[in-house]
Amino acid sequence: MDRTITYADALLEATDLEMTRDPAVFVFGIGVPDFKGLYGTTRGLLQKYGPDRVFDTPLSEDGLTGMAIGAALAGMRPIHVHIRMDFVILALNQIVNVAAKSRYMYGGTVKVPLVIRMIIGRSWGQGAQHSQAIHSFFMHCPGLKVVAPSTPHDAKGCLIESIRDDNPVMFVEHRLLHYQKGPVPDGVYTVPFGKARVLTQGTDITVVGISYMAVECLRAQRSLQEVGIGAEVIDPISLSPLDMDTIAESVKKTGRMLVVDTAWTACGASAEIAARVVERLGGSHKLQVQRMGYAPVNCPTTKNLENLFYPNGQTIASTAYSMVHDNKKTWSPTYVEAPEIVQFKGPF
Amino acid sequence: MEKLEARFYRSLYRIRRVEEEVARVYPTDKIKSPVHLSIGQEAVSVGVCEALQKEDVVFGTYRGHAFYLAKGGDLRRMAAELYGKATGCTKGKGGSMHLVDVSVGVMGASAVVATTIPQAVGYAFAMKVRKENRVVVSFFGDGAIEEGAFHESANFAALRQIPVIFICENNLYAVHTPIRDRQPPVPIYRRLEGYGIPAERIENNNVDKLYERVKAAADEMRRTHSGPRFFECMTYRWKEHVGPNEDFQAGYRGRNEAEPWFENDPVRRMGEKLEAGVRKEIERKVDSEIREAFDFAEQSPFPSDEQLYTDLLAGA
Ligand SMILES: Cc1ncc(C[n+]2csc(CCOP(=O)(O)OP(=O)(O)O)c2C)c(N)n1
Numbered sequence: 067m068d069r070t071i072t073y074a075d076a077l078l079e080a081t082d083l084e085m086t087r088d089p090a091v092f093v094f095g096i097g098v099p100d101f102k103g104l105y106g107t108t109r110g111l112l113q114k115y116g117p118d119r120v121f122d123t124p125l126s127e128d129g130l131t132g133m134a135i136g137a138a139l140a141g142m143r144p145i146h147v148h149i150r151m152d153f154v155i156l157a158l159n160q161i162v163n164v165a166a167k168s169r170y171m172y173g174g175t176v177k178v179p180l181v182i183r184m185i186i187g188r189s190w191g192q193g194a195q196h197s198q199a200i201h202s203f204f205m206h207c208p209g210l211k212v213v214a215p216s217t218p219h220d221a222k223g224c225l226i227e228s229i230r231d232d233n234p235v236m237f238v239e240h241r242l243l244h245y246q247k248g249p250v251p252d253g254v255y256t257v258p259f260g261k262a263r264v265l266t267q268g269t270d271i272t273v274v275g276i277s278y279m280a281v282e283c284l285r286a287q288r289s290l291q292e293v294g295i296g297a298e299v300i301d302p303i304s305l306s307p308l309d310m311d312t313i314a315e316s317v318k319k320t321g322r323m324l325v326v327d328t329a330w331t332a333c334g335a336s337a338e339i340a341a342r343v344v345e346r347l348g349g350s351h352k353l354q355v356q357r358m359g360y361a362p363v364n365c366p367t368t369k370n371l372e373n374l375f376y377p378n379g380q381t382i383a384s385t386a387y388s389m390v391h392d393n394k395k396t397w398s399p400t401y402v403e404a405p406e407i408v409q410f411k412g413p414f
Numbered sequence: 415m416e417k418l419e420a421r422f423y424r425s426l427y428r429i430r431r432v433e434e435e436v437a438r439v440y441p442t443d444k445i446k447s448p449v450h451l452s453i454g455q456e457a458v459s460v461g462v463c464e465a466l467q468k469e470d471v472v473f474g475t476y477r478g479h480a481f482y483l484a485k486g487g488d489l490r491r492m493a494a495e496l497y498g499k500a501t502g503c504t505k506g507k508g509g510s511m512h513l514v515d516v517s518v519g520v521m522g523a524s525a526v527v528a529t530t531i532p533q534a535v536g537y538a539f540a541m542k543v544r545k546e547n548r549v550v551v552s553f554f555g556d557g558a559i560e561e562g563a564f565h566e567s568a569n570f571a572a573l574r575q576i577p578v579i580f581i582c583e584n585n586l587y588a589v590h591t592p593i594r595d596r597q598p599p600v601p602i603y604r605r606l607e608g609y610g611i612p613a614e615r616i617e618n619n620n621v622d623k624l625y626e627r628v629k630a631a632a633d634e635m636r637r638t639h640s641g642p643r644f645f646e647c648m649t650y651r652w653k654e655h656v657g658p659n660e661d662f663q664a665g666y667r668g669r670n671e672a673e674p675w676f677e678n679d680p681v682r683r684m685g686e687k688l689e690a691g692v693r694k695e696i697e698r699k700v701d702s703e704i705r706e707a708f709d710f711a712e713q714s715p716f717p718s719d720e721q722l723y724t725d726l727l728a729g730a
Contacts, residue, residue, distance in 0.1 A: 100590040101664050124560035124596040125527050125588060152526060156561075191447025191498065191509045195525040363726050367447045368498030368506030371722045412440070413448055413657025 068249035076218040076250050077107040080225035083254050085115055092119040095147035105244045131157035135165050138180045151184040152198050165234040166209030177232040186240045190412040194364035199329035204236040205306045212306040214238035216280035218248040220303055223257030240278035242406045260307035268296030270390050271322040276335055279326040285379030289399035295390050305335055314346045322354040322389050326377050331359040354389055422621055423684045428700045429456040429480045430681045437658035445496045447509040452480035454652035457680040458583050459484040461624030471519035473530040474553040476511035478523040481553050486518035493711035501714040528561035535567045538578040547636040551579045557588030559602055572609040575641030585651045590666040603646035613644035619680045650675035
């Protein structure tokens, strides 16, 4: 039976189910057991599973990541949670030099079943050091899996899949997705990696939305529909491995692809997806490819500039419209700020 | 010369009142950005910054209103920054967590714990190499002690005898986690012994003591270019970690724990040392300055759209 629950509750449910099933699973990170429970995603777990399996940590991201890798080498299944993705930058050495490489360097004699949950911190003037999305750093490295589900359904299934995976999985969550509600089945199920989800069908343009941008792309798709444009919106869900079959199949049909990322475009996930589409279809198909993402600057705190920094339903729709009209016509739906942004109030 | 107590009181009262004003405005959504208030912790910034000179510099954290103001940062530009206005100290690009005023030696803050500690050491290194008679202060919380960057910085500062004053504001919590759940039960200042860095603890929000000790350290550094010093300043955050409210009802700490800190309020106690007339006059001036600064913030324009792209790279 499907209920409608939030993305945050879906993550909590996934963690709870897996902790019940497998005593090797433990969850930790700054703020994990406190009364806010990382936006509710870890609430109540300490009471249920005790301090050996649910714990807070000192402010030591680098060391604690290494600790988790050690525990994983010993057969545990750690979930390390970071309230801001920006803090994971402190642990890049452990992730890139150790987690991603151990199995290979040990000639396949070990595994590192580690999940690193990382929250992208948009909204309310978070500023340059609290708004970054660095998933492409991890996509760059063989030996890591990277996922960024956008719906509560996929969040739950993907987290269970991540916990069961024998490899390090970088699990990307956007702050604004935590509020999103959607149908989520009871009980255990998994969403496999390397399989994109086609969210809407369309023949005029393929719009790929990463993480929270999938939500904004759906908004754009609805306004495009009103002006007679059918957009096929795809959520890759899994960025590494990446399901290029589904994306390329769609672009073959539409001839146009707009990739929208909740990150910078330079050397980013959008660059990667665009390059792979061109490698697959270039030459044999008429192709139009564009990328959207953060403005190529640091994120300002003031609201009016912050709004310009991020792509939104309006800018996505108008870009797609121009592409469909071979850049000869422009149009823009009226700007309607996303309700999750309007409703957001500090502090947090 | 104005009496020290009057100087201290003006600075303490000003920081307290500015932050109370921030807390009052916050629910109106005019400040659309996280604020980390120092209410209850003002004594540390005041005791330290009053002991410094204008050309000395400070580096700090996202809990930055107090040291920004104590070091001489411009209140109007701070208020405007919180409002996200073009007239703000970083033109709406930094917000409350990243207050800067290079002209008075406020070298900035980072939202990522412990990140500005090495910059303070590097800045002080440059001063040492150039034989400048300036001093650098690095402000950080007890949580920063847990980061590798702190230990790497302390080690290097000790190794090269770099004239930096480390100020650890120990408010006993990192967000909602008490220090006993994060660190072994050895006082922080004692752990600096291992690096050979002279360290001491200043109990109880004691402005006078902190002023005296930091002034002595800074004067000696100026004279002899001697190495790093460390002060663990015991203090207490009255409000929630981020935001304008109290959070004693949340359950991670009790109001009874806070009572002694309320009773020992350094702002009130310093005020009581002054003659009523002198105190009233300071308060009147500060209150009108605050009113004027928040009006300025209200009335200032937001940055224009092109401002999104300015200031990224030098020489552009
Ligand atoms: C590297 C890093 N990890 C985690 C955080 C999240 N965080 C923000 S403030 C804070 C607590 C810091 O406590 P402390 O250093 O004692 O300073 P206080 O807030 O008490 O002034 C934490 C964990 C962060 N900003 N940076």
